[in-house]
Amino acid sequence: MAPVISKIYIYPIKSCKALELTQTQLSKYGLAHDRVFMVVNSETAKLRTSREFPQMVLAEQTIVDDTLVITAGGKTIKVPLVPSPSVYPESDVYVFRHPVKALDLGEEAAQFFTEYLGAPSRLVYKSPNHVRAVTLHTPTASEMGYQAETAFADNYPVLALSEESIAEINSKLEKPVQALNFRPNLLIRGATAPWEEDTWCVVKISGVVYYFTCRCARCDSPNVDPDTGIKDKLQPQKTIQAFRRIDKGKKAKFYGCVGMNVVPSAVEGTLRIGDVLEIEQVFQGERMHSGSPGFATSQEQQEALDLQVAA
Numbered sequence: 001m002a003p004v005i006s007k008i009y010i011y012p013i014k015s016c017k018a019l020e021l022t023q024t025q026l027s028k029y030g031l032a033h034d035r036v037f038m039v040v041n042s043e044t045a046k047l048r049t050s051r052e053f054p055q056m057v058l059a060e061q062t063i064v065d066d067t068l069v070i071t072a073g074g075k076t077i078k079v080p081l082v083p084s085p086s087v088y089p090e091s092d093v094y095v096f097r098h099p100v101k102a103l104d105l106g107e108e109a110a111q112f113f114t115e116y117l118g119a120p121s122r123l124v125y126k127s128p129n130h131v132r133a134v135t136l137h138t139p140t141a142s143e144m145g146y147q148a149e150t151a152f153a154d155n156y157p158v159l160a161l162s163e164e165s166i167a168e169i170n171s172k173l174e175k176p177v178q179a180l181n182f183r184p185n186l187l188i189r190g191a192t193a194p195w196e197e198d199t200w201c202v203v204k205i206s207g208v209v210y211y212f213t214c215r216c217a218r219c220d221s222p223n224v225d226p227d228t229g230i231k232d233k234l235q236p237q238k239t240i241q242a243f244r245r246i247d248k249g250k251k252a253k254f255y256g257c258v259g260m261n262v263v264p265s266a267v268e269g270t271l272r273i274g275d276v277l278e279i280e281q282v283f284q285g286e287r288m289h290s291g292s293p294g295f296a297t298s299q300e301q302q303e304a305l306d307l308q309v310a311a
Helices: 054-058 107-117 163-171 237-243 299-310
Strands: 004-010 019-021 023-027 037-041 060-064 067-072 075-080 090-095 098-104 121-126 158-162 186-189 200-205 208-217 257-264 270-272 278-282
Touching: 004 023, 004 270, 019 060, 037 090, 054 107, 067 107, 075 107, 107 121, 158 163, 158 208, 163 186, 163 257
Parallel strands: 158 186
Antiparallel strands: 004 019, 004 186, 023 270, 037 121, 060 067, 067 075, 090 098, 098 121, 158 257, 200 208, 200 278, 208 257
């Protein structure tokens, strides 16, 4: 049996509670409405995430027509699902050290998150006037016909992970975790073995090609329980560090890797639960998240790209 999509998740506000879907559309940022909003420090404009504020994962978000409904701490607010640049002021915010143009959603949303997190915060939306290009381990714009980009995801438009890999992680833990600890967009069922997704390069789903670009190196955010909002001091990060530091890339070698960063080849298309993954090409040789521009399907190609950067 070929692997299939078993779950689809989006996270309209970065770090807030997952919204589970039966189907979704593609957009220029990956999956429609995924991580297009972000909470920032109102003083520094830097992102706030569940790494520092684990209670964020309990902030519920639902889409009702053209509105995003947010509920947290016993209160509810509504904001436009697609805020207009003609209505909301634009400014720079920061995803880690990288500036990104964003629209500020105003005082009500700012007060809502300030009170919920107990720290001065504002809610912003990714400006359509700014391109946050994705180039590392990714086909070029000329190869795909569009420039891959992302909104407020850490690095890539889509994250895919198999149920079989989660099962192996849990076989090594005293307290099992969920796939949602790792915040995937696409959960896959039917891999022939744990971590088979590490080998996938070119995958076709419902007629659209998806490039499985590189492994996802994990910080400690999976330590946050998505049901309680409580962050464990050690697990599952300690276990992942012990057996999944398998990528010899520049930075990846210091981190356990779980999941694959994925770039769709198109900005239009539909994904549904049960869609079959047609594995068209697998990686040949040892795969490394070396951080070079360009897409490789073999160790030889990756080494050539790395040499171009070094030169």
